[in-house]
Amino acid sequence: xxxxxxxxxxxxxxxxxxxxxxxxxxxxxxxxxxxxxxxxxxxxxxxxxxxxxxxxxxxxxxxxxxxxxxxxxxxxxxxxxxxxxxxxxxxxxxxxxxxxxxxxxxxxxxxxxxxxxxxxxxxxxxxxxxxxxxxxxxxxxxxxxxxxxxxxxxxxxxxxxxxxxxxxxxxxxxxxxxxxxxxxxxxxxxxxxxxxxxxxxxxxxxxxxxxxxxxxxxxxxxxxxxxxxxxxxxxxxxxxxxxxxxxxxxxxxxxxxxxxxxxxxxxxxxxxxxxxxxxxxxxxxxxxxxxxxxxxxxxxxxxxxxxxxxxxxxxxxxxxxxxxxxxxxxxxxxxxxxxxxxxxxxxxxxxxxxxxxxxxxxxxxxxxxxxxxxxxxxxxxxxxxxxxxxxxxxxxxxxxxxxxxxxxxxxxxxxx
Amino acid sequence: xxxxxxxxxxxxxxxxxxxxxxxxxxxxxxxxxxxxxxxxxxxxxxxxxxxxxxxxxxxxxxxxxxxxxxxxxxxxxxxxxxxxxxxxxxxxxxxxxxxxxxxxxxxxxxxxxxxxxxxxxxxxxxxxxxxxxxxxxxxxxxxxxxxxxxxxxxxxxxxxxxxxxxxxxxxxxxxxxxxxxxxxxxxxxxxxxxxxxxxxxxxxxxxxxxxxxxxxxxxxxxxxxxxxxxxxxxxxxxxxxxxxxxxxxxxxxxxxxxxxxxxxx
Numbered sequence: 001x002x003x004x005x006x007x008x009x010x011x012x013x014x015x016x017x018x019x020x021x022x023x024x025x026x027x028x029x030x031x032x033x034x035x036x037x038x039x040x041x042x043x044x045x046x047x048x049x050x051x052x053x054x055x056x057x058x059x060x061x062x063x064x065x066x067x068x069x070x071x072x073x074x075x076x077x078x079x080x081x082x083x084x085x086x087x088x089x090x091x092x093x094x095x096x097x098x099x100x101x102x103x104x105x106x107x108x109x110x111x112x113x114x115x116x117x118x119x120x121x122x123x124x125x126x127x128x129x130x131x132x133x134x135x136x137x138x139x140x141x142x143x144x145x146x147x148x149x150x151x152x153x154x155x156x157x158x159x160x161x162x163x164x165x166x167x168x169x170x171x172x173x174x175x176x177x178x179x180x181x182x183x184x185x186x187x188x189x190x191x192x193x194x195x196x197x198x199x200x201x202x203x204x205x206x207x208x209x210x211x212x213x214x215x216x217x218x219x220x221x222x223x224x225x226x227x228x229x230x231x232x233x234x235x236x237x238x239x240x241x242x243x244x245x246x247x248x249x250x251x252x253x254x255x256x257x258x259x260x261x262x263x264x265x266x267x268x269x270x271x272x273x274x275x276x277x278x279x280x281x282x283x284x285x286x287x288x289x290x291x292x293x294x295x296x297x298x299x300x301x302x303x304x305x306x307x308x309x310x311x312x313x314x315x316x317x318x319x320x321x322x323x324x325x326x327x328x329x330x331x332x333x334x335x336x337x338x339x340x341x342x343x344x345x346x347x348x349x350x351x352x353x354x355x356x357x358x359x360x361x362x363x364x365x366x367x368x369x370x371x372x373x374x375x376x377x378x379x380x381x382x383x384x385x386x387x388x389x390x391x392x393x394x395x396x397x398x399x400x401x402x403x404x405x406x407x408x409x410x411x412x413x414x415x416x
Numbered sequence: 417x418x419x420x421x422x423x424x425x426x427x428x429x430x431x432x433x434x435x436x437x438x439x440x441x442x443x444x445x446x447x448x449x450x451x452x453x454x455x456x457x458x459x460x461x462x463x464x465x466x467x468x469x470x471x472x473x474x475x476x477x478x479x480x481x482x483x484x485x486x487x488x489x490x491x492x493x494x495x496x497x498x499x500x501x502x503x504x505x506x507x508x509x510x511x512x513x514x515x516x517x518x519x520x521x522x523x524x525x526x527x528x529x530x531x532x533x534x535x536x537x538x539x540x541x542x543x544x545x546x547x548x549x550x551x552x553x554x555x556x557x558x559x560x561x562x563x564x565x566x567x568x569x570x571x572x573x574x575x576x577x578x579x580x581x582x583x584x585x586x587x588x589x590x591x592x593x594x595x596x597x598x599x600x601x602x603x604x605x606x607x608x609x610x611x612x613x614x615x616x617x618x619x620x621x622x623x624x625x626x627x628x629x630x631x632x633x634x635x636x637x638x639x640x641x642x643x644x645x646x647x648x649x650x651x652x653x654x655x656x657x658x659x660x661x662x663x664x665x666x667x668x669x670x671x672x673x674x675x676x677x678x679x680x681x
Contacts, residue, residue, distance in 0.1 A: 046457060046548070047455075047457070047546075047547055047548045047549065047569045047570065048530075048545075048547055048569075048570065049455060049457055049458070049467070049547035049548040049569075053547075054464070054466035054467050054547075055466050055467065055468075055535065055541065055543075055544050055545060056466050056541060057466075058532030058535035058536055058545060059532065059536055116531070117529050117530045117531050117570070118528075118529070118530020118531075118532070118545065118546065118569065118570025118571055118572075119528065119529050119530045119568075119570040119571060122509075122527075122528075122529040122530075123529060125508075125509040125511075125527065125529050126508050126509060126529070128509075129509045129510050129511075129527060130508065130509070130510075131505070131507055131508055131509060131510045133505045134505060134506050134507055134508045134533075135506070136506065136507075136508035136531065136533050137508040137509075139508075140508055202506075202533070205505070205506065206502060206506070206536065206537050207502055207645060207646065207647075208502035208537055208538060208539035208540075208642075208645050208647055209502075209536070209537070209539060210645070291668060292644065293644050293645060293666060294644050294665055294666030294667045294668055294671055295666050295668065296668055299666070360536070361535075361536050365539035365540075365642055365645070365666075366475070366539065366540065366541075366641065366642065367663050367664075367665070367666055368475055368476075368477040368491065368663050369475070369541075372466065
């Protein structure tokens with residue numbers, strides 16, 4: 001079979017499909033990208049009135065999306081921490097992908113935030129006029145700094161591209177950046193822990209919102225720690241899912257199943273730790289926080305849209321169930337159950353971020369007020385899809401041209 | 417985050433038994449503060465009340481009983497200017513603060529980045545976002561006042577107890593040789609208070625013994641809205657109807673409410 005025209009750009013020892021097919025794929029993704037760009041243009045041009053957000057739902061799909069992708073992108077810092085600081089060597093076979101996914105999640109979240117804030121040109125005020133008491137200030141600082149760390153972690157992978165790596169300067173640069181990587185992994189772990197936490201803290205400090213408010217330790221509400229734990233539980237599993245998706249779309253194996261299940265086991269372990277504290281937190285919330293606000297457990301749920309099923313879905317179907325599937329070796333070794341567990345784990349963190357974002361503000365604290373519902377409109381959906389499309393474009397390019405998977409050449413022997 | 421105590425603490429006591437729900441306070445507030453009715457992008461259609469800007473909003477309360485026991489009450493809700501505001505500590509850029517004599521929670525429009533975190537924090541829904549550029553129907557621009565700046569799109573705004581009227585009152589005091597820190601009660605009155613035909617809203621300095629609000633807030637019929645959340649509003653509501661008082665906070669079965677007198681803190 002003739003080699004694709006861009007063959008010389010491929011990673012060493014692997015084969016890829018034809019360029020035309022690849023461009024067709026990119027073109028398909030670009031449709032979503034363009035739809036989102038149109039939405040973004042209207043939002044930046046006319047205002048956030050283009051969305052379905054309103055004065056009751058100042059936070060909606062965008063903030064839920066941001067928090068969810070940042071949690072799912074936690075695989076980057078946590079895998080980096082385990083690989084470079086705790087020296088768990090098998091993770092070297094998936095660390096590159098976790099960095100790419102992390103970079104996409106964080107940069108994507110920042111793009112959405114640019115649309116979400118009413119005055120994007122004032123975004124830098126977070127640095128210039130910081131309120132040190134605000135959890136959001138901590139988020140702004142840590143997310144932007146951590147994105148820089150992720151870029152530093154991503155750059156060596158780009159420099160290792162087959163042709164670029166022939167340039168002695170770039171090769172030396174990539175090599176030396178690798179040498180310094182444990183330092184960046186450490187900085188990244190610190191920054192990421194704090195902003196994952198402060199995203200949770202953002203809700204836990206809302207003492208006017210009984211659905212979200214939590215007591216805590218020193219200045220940090222319990223949600224601070226719960227968000228860190230749920231993110232490190234879901235992040236590794238999401239990296240596995242991205243890897244599996246690449247494998248399904250390309251028809252090639254990228255890493256061994258053993259590496260994937262190791263990531264799953266790590267995620268499952270963290271999920272168990274998380275669930276222990278989450279159940280304790282939920283109990284304290286029901287028996288202490290809500291009664292002090294004059295509320296019963298059932299008062300903070302409403303109808304099918306904001307029903308208790310969300311809580312049981314989060315804690316049971318997307319909590320206990322995947323924890324069992326990921327922790328019992330025999331179940332973990334069954335691919336169907338393993339990938340199901342990874343999906344449920346990721347879904348659980350999304351539900352958690354959703355209820356903390358939307359249900360928190362949907363609950364009418366004033367007894368004479370009523371529940372309102374919020375449904376995102378096309379502008380919010382299009383711009384969120386734009387971020388997913390952006391991620392798909394970058395992952396596709398990385399898969400085709402960058403040496404993301406060290407095991408790939410060995411696992412696909414038919415390659416030249 | 418600790419908040420300052422102030423020599424002057426402006427606040428309101430709203431008598432819910434006097435309020436007829438006429439909405440004059442809302443209209444006065446809109447006109448006084450140059451609040452845009454709604455954007456041309458929504459064809460000046462203000463029917464979506466979750467999008468309109470209403471610094472002061474009148475809520476309707478009902479006792480839930482059938483006629484002839486059926487009763488209604490109306491609750492005007494300005495910004496509560498809480499002693500312990502939920503909105504101030506969360507703002508990432510210090511665009512809202514409680515740091516000035518009088519205890520009015522400020523909103524600095526040129527500083528606000530429009531993240532809406534303060535809106536998520538406020539259980540009273542006192543904060544409003546400019547979803548569009550402010551637009552005024554033709555002719556209405558002639559009615560704008562020079563005392564309050566119009567806000568651009570993308571920032572949060574809220575009731576300021578007509579802060580500019582306080583500045584005017586202090587100016588008058590200086591001219592007339594009166595101590596600006598000890599204004600007569602009727603010298604500084606927000607637009608909603610002046611406009612209320614029923615005299616349902618009393619406004620003044622809680623710390624000034626010559627002002628009536630301090631005494632009214634200590635009445636056994638006075639309550640603060642959602643007192644259990646400890647935001648400690650500088651707005652009190654009065655009613656002699658137990659069901660109205662009971663609707664000012666959430667109560668579980670067995671919780672005491674209604675008859676324990678004022679909660680002035």
